[in-house]
Amino acid sequence: MTRENWYHGGLVYLGMTEGAIERFCRIAASTLQDYGHLVDRQSVLNIEQARIVTSQYIVKLSVETAPYAGRVVAPERMGKHPSKSMHRLEFSLMPVAPGEEDRDITELLMVVMLYRMVDAYPVQQIEWMNPETILSVEQFLGAFANVTPRRVHSRAHFQGPKSNRFTPVDEMESDLSQQAEIIESDTVFVDQIGIALIGEEESLALAFRDDMADLITPATxxxxxxxxxxxxxxxxxxxxxxxxxxxxxxxxxxxxxxxxxxxxxxxxxxxxxxxxxxxxxxxxxxxxxxxxxx
Structure with a gap:
């Protein structure tokens, strides 16, 4: 955390800024709701800033409209989209009662938000807990390859004193069928259309994808x-x-x-x-x- 009691996250993505703050705001709000936090207020202040308020957290999001001109850790990824400009998103998560939050759960929320944002936008790099700590997408996915957070459907289940927020892999071994193989290596994904080989980055993006189709759909x-x-x-x-x-x-x-x-x-x-x-x-x-x- 760069500021006391604030959890910092950020990313640099390729694309336009129009409608980006609304989309990122919906992703963050949906993640909080999926993990049992009722959103009391979700406000898009302008084209650059948004705020989300729940009973336990306050989230501030900010998109820089000016093209990103900072440090780039993986310049080779720019070759895929040479004509698009890069922009930076910064978001901060602050517990309403600082010091009383579960740090593991708070960091888990940050991880899932970033995973879903990576799935929604062509992200080039990620800031983790500090603006100076810049990771490539591959480094971020690899760092959290062993974390498989499950969606929680009720606040009581989420906040239960004996609930396992990070269930050990050994206890989930019987239930880890295809996901375990996806994390370790490339996996063949079979669907009704045919067979396609997907890599580690795409597999983890699918694993952390929200079930709701309208999560990243622009507002009507x-x-x-x-x-x-x-x-x-x-x-x-x-x-x-x-x-x-x-x-x-x-x-x-x-x-x-x-x-x-x-x-x-x-x-x-x-x-x-x-x-x-x-x-x-x-x-x-x-x-x-x-x-x-x-």
């Missing part, structure tokens, strides 16, 4: 329109607060800019401010205050 126009309408309504309520209380309106505008538009919070603040303003104008608030022992 209807979903984008609904999000835009909600954001517009949120700012409209913030504007109405100006006529009731300018300080409250400024505070809500700052919150919207810093943490993303929260429709529910703005609704509650608008209703409470309107009630206080009407009570103060009618003298009801002054009468109520007179009964208090102040």
């Amino acid at each position: 126009p209807e979903q984008k329109a609904e999000t835009n309408i909600r954001r517009l309504a949120t700012w409209g309520m913030t504007g109405m607060l100006v006529f009731l209380s300018a300080p409250v309106a400024l505070s809500m505008a700052a919150i919207n800019l810093a943490k993303g538009e929260d429709f529910r919070l703005n609704t509650h603040v608008l209703a409470l401010t309107a009630f206080v303003a009407s009570s103060s104008g009618s003298g009801l608030l002054a009468n109520a205050m007179s009964y208090l022992p102040i």
Whole structure:
């Protein structure tokens, strides 16, 4: 961790930045949900930044729109896509209660997020726990070849005191059929179309792939329109607060800019401010205050 209580992750990928932050945000949110963490808020702040809030973790994601010009550990991979520019994604995961989190589980979440991102984008290199620790994709896959995290379907099962987050391979030997062979060497993958030889990198990407097909599917126009309408309504309520209380309106505008538009919070603040303003104008608030022992 580069900062106290923050777990750092990052990658450099080939491709455009348009829609990238939404896609990475959905991958991170889906990983948290798969491992029993209910996502309370998932906000795309702008084309470069996004934030995810759960009861146990806060995740911040940032995509650099400028082409990446830093150190490259595997320049030979660039030969496959010479015309595409590289961009850098940085994300940080912070426990809500620092020091009380399970470090193994937190690192497991980071690993699965990065595996799914590697599967979704042509990633060139990966930053692990520190911006200075840069690994090639092959080095990252090899470092975690023996880790096979399983999806957890319930929060109780995930947080049970006797649950085995990293089940030893010896205990799972009877269940490791094709996956064990995939990790150790190239494996023939058979499907209805035919037989194809897949390598270690592709095999591990398939092993860590999410079952949900819409994980990496871009948002539909209807979903984008609904999000835009909600954001517009949120700012409209913030504007109405100006006529009731300018300080409250400024505070809500700052919150919207810093943490993303929260429709529910703005609704509650608008209703409470309107009630206080009407009570103060009618003298009801002054009468109520007179009964208090102040």
